[in-house]
Amino acid sequence: xxxxxxLVLALPLMAQTGVVPPMPPQSKWVTPAMTAAQxxxxxxAKANPTDRLTAETSNYADTGSYEEALSFCKRLAARFPAQAxxxxxxxxxxxxxxxxLALSKDGAFTPEAAKRTGKNIVLLQNGIHPGEVGGKDxxxxxxxxxxxxxxxxxxxxxxxxxxxxxFNADGHENRSLYHRINQNGPRETGxxxxxxxxxxxxxxxxxxxPEMKAWLKMYNRWLPDFLVDNHVTDGQDAQYDVxxxxxVEGPVSPEASEWAKHYYVPFLNQxxxxxxxxxxxxxxxxxxxxxxxxxxxALRNRQALLVETHSxxxxxxxxxxxxxxxxxxxDAMGEFGKDLKQAVVNAEKNDGDGQQxxxxxxxxxxxxxxTHQFLGLKSDAIKSELxxxxxxxxxxxxxxxxxxxYPHWEPVSVDAPLRYVIPQAWNxxxxxxxxxxxxxxxxxxxxxxxxxxxxxxNPKWSAAPFEGRHMVEFSVExxxxxxxxxxxxxxxxxxxxxxxxxxxxxxxxxxxSLVKWGxxxxxxxxxxxxxxxxxxxxxxxxxxxxxxxxxxxEAKLKAEPAFAQSPAQRLNWLYEQSPYAEKTRxxxxxxxx
Ligand SMILES: [Zn+2]
Numbered sequence: 001x002x003x004x005x006x007l008v009l010a011l012p013l014m015a016q017t018g019v020v021p022p023m024p025p026q027s028k029w030v031t032p033a034m035t036a037a038q039x040x041x042x043x044x045a046k047a048n049p050t051d052r053l054t055a056e057t058s059n060y061a062d063t064g065s066y067e068e069a070l071s072f073c074k075r076l077a078a079r080f081p082a083q084a085x086x087x088x089x090x091x092x093x094x095x096x097x098x099x100x101l102a103l104s105k106d107g108a109f110t111p112e113a114a115k116r117t118g119k120n121i122v123l124l125q126n127g128i129h130p131g132e133v134g135g136k137d138x139x140x141x142x143x144x145x146x147x148x149x150x151x152x153x154x155x156x157x158x159x160x161x162x163x164x165x166x167f168n169a170d171g172h173e174n175r176s177l178y179h180r181i182n183q184n185g186p187r188e189t190g191x192x193x194x195x196x197x198x199x200x201x202x203x204x205x206x207x208x209x210p211e212m213k214a215w216l217k218m219y220n221r222w223l224p225d226f227l228v229d230n231h232v233t234d235g236q237d238a239q240y241d242v243x244x245x246x247x248v249e250g251p252v253s254p255e256a257s258e259w260a261k262h263y264y265v266p267f268l269n270q271x272x273x274x275x276x277x278x279x280x281x282x283x284x285x286x287x288x289x290x291x292x293x294x295x296x297x298a299l300r301n302r303q304a305l306l307v308e309t310h311s312x313x314x315x316x317x318x319x320x321x322x323x324x325x326x327x328x329x330x331d332a333m334g335e336f337g338k339d340l341k342q343a344v345v346n347a348e349k350n351d352g353d354g355q356q357x358x359x360x361x362x363x364x365x366x367x368x369x370x371t372h373q374f375l376g377l378k379s380d381a382i383k384s385e386l387x388x389x390x391x392x393x394x395x396x397x398x399x400x401x402x403x404x405x406y407p408h409w410e411p412v413s414v415d416a417p418l419r420y421v422i423p424q425a426w427n428x429x430x431x432x433x434x435x436x437x438x439x440x441x442x443x444x445x446x447x448x449x450x451x452x453x454x455x456x457x458n459p460k461w462s463a464a465p466f467e468g469r470h471m472v473e474f475s476v477e478x479x480x481x482x483x484x485x486x487x488x489x490x491x492x493x494x495x496x497x498x499x500x501x502x503x504x505x506x507x508x509x510x511x512x513s514l515v516k517w518g519x520x521x522x523x524x525x526x527x528x529x530x531x532x533x534x535x536x537x538x539x540x541x542x543x544x545x546x547x548x549x550x551x552x553x554e555a556k557l558k559a560e561p562a563f564a565q566s567p568a569q570r571l572n573w574l575y576e577q578s579p580y581a582e583k584t585r586x587x588x589x590x591x592x593x
Contacts (some may be wrong), residue, residue: 027312033276037320055137060316063186069165073101090214105156120337123224127166130190135230138322170195182234185315204296205512220437229293233308237394239375245306247298249409253347263336301347354495360411361510372405417592422490451483469518
């Protein structure tokens with residue numbers, strides 16, 4: 001069915017336009033080290049011909065199918081059952097299996113067994129954007145180098161390695177010659193979004209996609225200390241073969257930030273440069289909130305690396321950069337993995353100690369800006385006959401381009417309560433929290449307590465949907481009241497290691513809060529209306545009986561001519577003052593105690 005649909009779409013397009021895949025766009029800056037891609041060549045040379053991937057046998061013109069990745073993992077697991085196992089952790093929207101290949105010297109193939117080893121757990125994740133798939137080929141080659149040639153068997157002394165070959169497996173199989181116009185190979189690539197047209201790398205918090213729901217359950221069980229998320233960036237041609245982001249600001253814990261600043265990032269930069277890579281921070285500088293992979297790992301008190309190899313470098317160079325950066329990261333886990341584990345333990349203890357804290361929920365780039373030298377290329381601005389504007393043509397000449405860089409992410413912080421109370425009618429919210437590994441209790445009996453909460457006013461929705469949701473901005477008024485907790489309501493005690501995730505999802509000001517993502521839009525809607533002929537005598541009686549309302553009404557008529565001239569606005573204002581007006585509109589249903 002799907003196949004037939006593709007044919008119908010693709011064939012007429014090619015016939016009408018005569019567009020055939022052109023020469024791929026090429027970077028003007030490919031160094032001898034990049035061309036040699038020595039570590040990749042060594043890996044291929046040491047592998048049996050039957051163990052080589054499509055990427056290798058096609059000299060990096062192509063990448064294999066999802067089936068190739070699955071059968072590659074299964075074959076390794078069958079040959080090395082004591083050290084490797086394929087674990088299915090869920091299904092995609094199109095019912096493809098989602099798997100991790102777990103590598104453990106101790107045969108620790110359950111999260112419980114893995115924890116007992118005391119080793120750090122590293123998750124190597126690929127194909128969240130399946131057009132950007134060099135990480136898949138590189139991580140499968142690394143698995144082969146650990147198990148078959150045993151070149152990197154030492155990593156398993158320190159680490160348990162989980163390889164997710166392709167996260168967006170449906171997107172990976174939605175292949176075309178015409179995806180990724182800016183990319184220099186592989187020839188045919190998958191599509192950025194899932195079969196439900198969702199971008200998984202915006203879905204970590206709202207968790208709409210079945211793939212993300214499955215991933216969160218897997219993540220909660222294994223709780224990897226370190227996550228590598230492999231991507232390929234486009235944008236301007238530059239010297240860099242790889243740019244990165246490691247959370248040291250933003251949703252990261254102070255402990256995990258210190259670990260990255262003092263141990264991991266300097267080590268990574270130094271070792272990658274020694275191998276001939278040109279590495280730098282991800283550009284443009286941006287805020288990675290928890291909707292993104294590395295922001296999410298940071299909010300979970302762990303660490304992560306966003307890898308962005310460059311789309312204009314040949315596919316072989318992309319795979320080489322993924323291969324080496326994961327290699328150096330696994331070396332780093334041998335050197336500093338114990339310190340990271342300790343940082344995670346300390347951060348969780350700190351978050352879950354039950355002391356009320358103010359945690360950041362939104363950020364802006366701030367502090368005194370300085371100049372970051374971007375390792376770019378000289379370019380000429382060429383006048384375009386087509387657009388009337390100009391476009392850049394890059395030259396094979398390095399150029400340092402000064403760009404503005406901010407030292408800090410200035411946080412907006414909100415005090416955490418001791419507990420949140422979620423009315424049982426909002427069980428969808430409780431379910432999402434549980435998906436994130438938050439412990440949610442159920443009240444056994446009715447009670448009355450002091451609580452505070454919010455009224456959310458002046459909602460403004462985004463005009464266009466974003467990731468299947470209409471996000472909403474609003475102003476916030478704090479309220480305090482007596483709260484009746486009914487048996488069956490959900491209670492989130494903040495004395496738990498996962499408190500910060502609950503806080504971000506439930507505080508309306510959270511940039512990725514559930515209410516901002518538009519999952520609770522009904523709270524803003526007006527549900528009751530009046531007929532003028534019914535309300536007119538009631539309003540007249542109300543003004544007669546209530547001189548205070550009458551005075552305010554008359555003042556408003558004098559002060560606001562537009563209001564005075566609008567019969568509908570006048571009646572509506574009076575309705576809002578009456579006991580018939582809805583008291584619960586805009587009331588945020590989740591309360592803080
Ligand atoms: Zn990407």
